[in-house]
Amino acid sequence: MPPDRNAPYNRTVEVLASKLRRRQIVGSRTTALETLLVLRQVVSKARFSNFEQLVEIIKTVGHRLVEAQPKEHSVGNTVRKVLHHIREEYQTATRGTSIATPKAQFSIAKFVLQGQPRKQITSALKSENRGTLKENDPDDPDSFARSLKPVLMEALQDVLDELETVYDNVSKNAKDHIHSDEIILTLGMSKTVEAFLKTAAHNRNYTVIVAETAPSYEGRQMAQSLSSAGVSTFLVPDSSIFALMSRVNKVILGAHAILANGGMFAITGSQIAATAARAHSTPVVVCAGQFKLTPLWNLYHEYAALDFGNPDEVLGFEEGQLVDKVDVVNPYWDYVRPELIDAYITNDGDHPPSSIYRLLKEAYDDEDTEL
Amino acid sequence: MASQSNTTKEKLVDDEEVLQAVILADSFNKRFRPLSAGKPRCLLPICNAPLLDWTLESLALAGVQEVFVICRSHADQVKEAIKESKWSKPGSGMKIVPIMTSKETYSPGDAMRDIYTRGLVTSDFVLVMGDLVSNVRIDEVVRLHKERRKSNKDAIMTIVVKESGAEHRTRARGESSIFVLDSETSECLHYEPVTGFPSTKVAKLPREILAEHPEVEIRNDLIDCSIDICSVEVPSLFQDNFDYLDIRRDFVHGVLTSDLLMKSIHLYVVQEGYAARVQDTRSYESISKDILSRWTFPLVPDDNHPGGHNYEHLRGNRYIAKDGSVVLARTCKIGSNTLIGPSTQVSENVQVISSVIGQNCRIGAGSIIDNSYIFDNTVIGPNCKIQRSIIGSSCMIKENTLVQNGSLIGDGVILGPDVALSPFERLSVKRSIFAHTPVTEDSDEEDSDLEAVEENQEQIRGNFNLGKDSNALVWPRGPPDEEEDIEDVENYNNQRFMRLGDDASDIFSSDAGSETSEEEETSSDDETDSQYDGRSLSVLSDASAPSDIPSFPDDTEKEFQAEVRQSLERAFAEGHSVDNAAVELKTLRMASNVSLTRVRQAVIAAIVEQIPLVDSGAVQQREKIASVVGRWGALIDKIGGVDAVETVGLLQAHCATSSRMPLFGQILAALYQDDIVDEDDIRTWHGLPASKGEDRKPGPETESFKKCWLIASHMIKQFDDQESEEDSEEEGESEDDVTSKPPGTAQQQTPSEDEEESGEEDGAIHTPLQSSALVGEKTESPSPSPAESEEDDEESEE
Structure with a gap:
């Protein structure tokens, strides 16, 4: 059954899509939250009589949202995450009645297949009898949805809870990463980094150097926020990052999206800071929630990436004569290569860039990579 | 990717009425011909999406919920396009209503009147053109506008302008404007349109602006985005003033200069965001470039393409x-x-x-x-x-x-x-x-x-x-054979400033609006120091502006004179009543915004020219004068304000340059007789140094000018004589009679019988006979003026 274009949830999806398209909602966590709220509505209102239909519906909605704003990766990530959780719930709901899956014996021949354990199980289950969960019941087509929906809503609530507590969870180990009398360099205005540094300030007495982060100058906001929280803070121009690096103990960055190869998209200037840190062998640590894990590679540009903003911030529209003669590129994100990053601190523990691929495997199902 | 607060928009939706917008989808000009020959301009694509979609997207960004699209040419195509577009799908959040106006809608003003008669808008609304590309947060401007309205009911309009610097590819050279605003309240105090050709060199500000506002900014670096937040009364103002055609040149100028309306207009200078209009092929190019170089972000091809295409950047x-x-x-x-x-x-x-x-x-x-x-x-x-x-x-x-x-x-x-x-x-x-x-x-x-x-x-x-x-x-190249209206923005040379790829360097080596801002600063900082540079556009206040009018108002002047002449000719030919003719002239004066003196001058000229020249004799001539002046003389005073001294002066000036110079004395006498001028006025005028033509350049005109003065001297002498006569002989007579019995009229009519003019015609004819006889006698003098003969008359009578 093709998903119904006039379904009751269509309007909310459309509204969110146009808001995303018009950039009325920005920021990875905000977009992730909005996406989740829309998906919850979709699940609660959708009509489906078997599991494939439900997945199809969610995928279609996800596709529309991702297409509306392909640059906000957390939209797609949230959809993938929801799909993953739904599958999991479905499996636990059905597993109880089905015959226990034969424990796969470890063999080098099955090694590749074992890399995708869930998929194997899902496909194995398909042919089996689902006991109480009756799919495609001709007498009562809604019975499947009715019995599954409470579980699904719970699963969605789990994702929501995870999103809502992401800052706390990322920063719960802050004091293990920041030691007393250290000098930390950061840039931009990442909510995660902000929470992380503030939490660390409860236990440690340290100093933060914040780069202004031109052209958005979000660093100023960050510096203000940190110093009002009692952290000793310096605001420095971006040009002095390299000069100061020799004194810095640790660079802490935020991320827009963590890519499958362990690299990341982060605010402009991160690339410079990370390269300077490499030159001084200063550790670079990235704080980010797991919803930023994106099963994609950077295929766009070598350094600046993804999203190019208004040249206004760099040149100024009133410089009339220059506007004609100069091409201005104002990238919003930098692509930072995995080699430049030492560790990711996520809400689910700390990971080196080299194990990001594994996290992705665990978080999402392979079949959802392309939405 | 500035974080855009969503809250303001939601607030608008929640506690206020629906935000309406009106799009004037017609350009009301032909700058895009022949591209716009087969389809309306608003459907021309820019960066592969119709202009109208860019405009609608800009409005959607601002949270507008109801849009009226006013279409005129190819209205059915516009209607079809709207129906087909993504905007008519449910969930677009905007209700779009195409409005077809009649073919008689020739200007934005007409469209506004149409909006009024249809009663489309119910609250403050956003007025934009159908060729707008913008990412400005219009809802923010609307909020400011509404706030201002709460404290000041007369703030009827907020104009959105974008700072652009003196020279900018997106700034229209052919059609830009000077705004004078109060720095503190950002109230727009004065508006002055600027054209590329004829190049505007001087802008005049009313002196009161400087007196009333401690700090003013005079700005020539603003792009007028044609985004106006209008109050409900704006369409009704258009309805009241049927001569408003253009929203800027007529409406804004009219409202700001009107002493009666007491309405104010504010400016909103956009700091963040982009807004510009595709008003001609030149701006088509520059806006395309602006879109491609991402000035319109997030409205860029790879992000939020209004045509729904997906591009990879x-x-x-x-x-x-x-x-x-x-x-x-x-x-x-x-x-x-x-x-x-x-x-x-x-x-x-x-x-x-x-x-x-x-x-x-x-x-x-x-x-x-x-x-x-x-x-x-x-x-x-x-x-x-x-x-x-x-x-x-x-x-x-x-x-x-x-x-x-x-x-x-x-x-x-x-x-x-x-x-x-x-x-x-x-x-x-x-x-x-x-x-x-x-x-x-x-x-x-x-x-x-x-x-x-x-x-x-x-x-x-x-x-x-x-x-x-x-x-x-x-299509025809080069300038049209007959340029109907050189003052119009659409004239050929000015169009060249709007043409794609034309730098119009031959019209003009330096650029009209290009004078750097320092120049303007000096003139606004120090009013007395303002440079009067022929090429540059310097801003002069009335206080320092030279009193002679620069060359281009002369053209308006001529045009106006021609209009007055035409309307009077019509009045003469069709025998309108004096009152009706006066009303017509008043309207004309308001429309062309000229001083009363000019109107008077034109009226006098027309009346004088109306008097037929008669060869058959001075009697008939005098008769003709009397009848014309009697019929139309009253008009001079009815055009709004009485200034008899000026009337005489203007009569002199006109007669001096006209073939009707010999009639000066007689016309003056006729005016005197009809109480349009009285003795004191003639004396006052006569006493003015200017009347003697002293400061005029020598030449034939001045000769006749002086001659007129001489004629009048005789007349005044007559007055004096008469007075002394009256003093001695007719002391018993009432003062009324004294004034109504001037020596000049004494020849034509018997005293104190003005009210029975018709009955006294015989008497009136009687005396001029003598004068004509005398003229005949004096033919040896090179150009005998009738007044001289009158003088002789008088002498002979004595």
Whole structure:
């Protein structure tokens, strides 16, 4: 059954899509939250009589949202995450009645297949009898949805809870990463980094150097926020990052999206800071929630990436004569290569860039990579 | 990607009424002909999406919920386009209502009156043109406007302007404006339109502005985005003032200069965001470039393309359609700032430089597309060269064709092969090609133009070759033979400032608005120090402006004089009542915004010229004068204000330059007799140094000017004599009689019988007979004036 274009949830999806398209909602966590709220509505209102239909519906909605704003990766990530959780719930709901899956014996021949354990199980289950969960019941087509929906809503609530507590969870180990009398360099205005540094300030007495982060100058906001929280803070121009690096103990960055190869998209200037840190062998640590894990590679540009903003911030529209003669590129994100990053601190523990691929495997199902 | 707060918008939705917008989708001019010949301008694509979609997207960004699109030409096409677009789908959040206005809507003013009569708007609304590209947070401006309205009910309008610097590609050179605003309240105090040709050199500010406002900014660096937040009463003001045509030139200027309305207009200078209008082909180019270089972010092809296409943004601002349907040959070169639409094929060795190519186009091998804009479904043959031109949709440019700088090629034209067009060529197809489009009444006007082009085709085209299968018509080049109205913004030379690829350097070596801001600063900082540079646009206040009017108002002046003359001629010919004629003149004065003196001058001139010259004798002449002055003299005082001294002065000035110079004395006498001027006025005037023509340059005119003064001297002498006579002889007579019995009239009429004029005609004829006889006697003098003879008369009487 093709998903119904006039379904009751269509309007909310459309509204969110146009808001995303018009950039009325920005920021990875905000977009992730909005996406989740829309998906919850979709699940609660959708009509489906078997599991494939439900997945199809969610995928279609996800596709529309991702297409509306392909640059906000957390939209797609949230959809993938929801799909993953739904599958999991479905499996636990059905597993109880089905015959226990034969424990796969470890063999080098099955090694590749074992890399995708869930998929194997899902496909194995398909042919089996689902006991109480009756799919495609001709007498009562809604019975499947009715019995599954409470579980699904719970699963969605789990994702929501995870999103809502992401800052706390990322920063719960802050004091293990920041030691007393250290000098930390950061840039931009990442909510995660902000929470992380503030939490660390409860236990440690340290100093933060914040780069202004031109052209958005979000660093100023960050510096203000940190110093009002009692952290000793310096605001420095971006040009002095390299000069100061020799004194810095640790660079802490935020991320827009963590890519499958362990690299990341982060605010402009991160690339410079990370390269300077490499030159001084200063550790670079990235704080980010797991919803930023994106099963994609950077295929766009070598350094600046993804999203190019208004040249206004760099040149100024009133410089009339220059506007004609100069091409201005104002990238919003930098692509930072995995080699430049030492560790990711996520809400689910700390990971080196080299194990990001594994996290992705665990978080999402392979079949959802392309939405 | 500035974080955009969503809260303001939601607040608007929650506690206030629906935010309405009105789009004037018609351009009311012809700058895009022949591209706009077959379809409305608002549906022309810019960066592969119709202009109207860009406008609607801008409004959607601002949270507008209800949009009225006012369409005039090709209204059915606009309606169809709206119906087909994504905006009519449920969930778009905007309700779009196309409004068809009548064919008689010739100006934005008419459209506003139409809005009023239909009662479309119910609250404050956003008024934009159908060619706007903007990412400005209009809702923010609306909020400010509403806040201001709460404290000040008279703030009826907020104009959104964008700071651009003195010279900017997006700033219209042919049609820009000077705004004077109060720095503190950002109230717009004065508005002055600026044209490229005739170049505006001086802007005048009313002195009161400087007196009333401690700090003013005079700005010539603002792009007028034509986004106006209007209150409900704005359409009704248009209704009340039926002569308002343009929203800026007439309405804003009118409201600001009116002493009666007491309304105020505010400016909103956009700091963040982009807004500009595609008002001509030049701005079409610059806005295309602005979009491609992402000034309009997030309204850019790869992000929120209004046409719904998906583009991939590559390094160097190259945008290639994402769906994989674009075929680019391995050896083709795609330069930076380029947009290539879906399903387009680019062949080997093609160079595309800073251009926009539509959907489904084909570019033949070896062609060069340089700074050009090619609409959908067009085929360009091999080895063509297209430079800085706009090519319409479904065109066919055959091989080895050269399309040069500034050419516009209309939809469906077939051109070539082996043709070289000269720069600024305009081509369209013959009318029969348009036959498949439904012929409606609304295309009348367009058709008539096209017809004219078709008729004169032989003449225009000459021996110019357009290729063997070409179906093209060449549009007239160069300035039109008779320029109907040089003051109009649409005049040919001014149009050149709006033309794609025309730097108009021959009109003008330095640029009108290009004078650097320092110059303006000096003049606003220090009013007395203002430079009066012929080329530059300096701002002068009345306090320092020289009293003589610079050359260009003379043209308005002449135009006005001509209008007055025409309307008076009509009045004379059709025998209107004096009151009606006076009303007509008053309106004319308001419309042209000229001083009362000018009107008086024109009226006097017209009346004097109305007096027929009679050869048969002074009696008949006098009779004629009496009848004309008796019938129309009252008009001089009815045009709004009485200033008899000036009247005499103007009469003198006019007679001095007119063939009716000999009649001066008689006319003056007639005026005196009809109580339009009285003795004291004549004396006052006579005493003025200017009246003697002292400061005038010597010449024949001054001669006659002085002569007039002499005639009047005689008349005054008569007054004196009369007075002494009266003093001695007729002391008993009432004062009334004294004034109504001047010596000059004594010859024509018997005293104290004004009220029985008709009955006394015999008496009136009687005395002039003598004077004519005397004139006959005095023929030896070179130019005997009747007044002299009158003087002689008087003497003889004595």
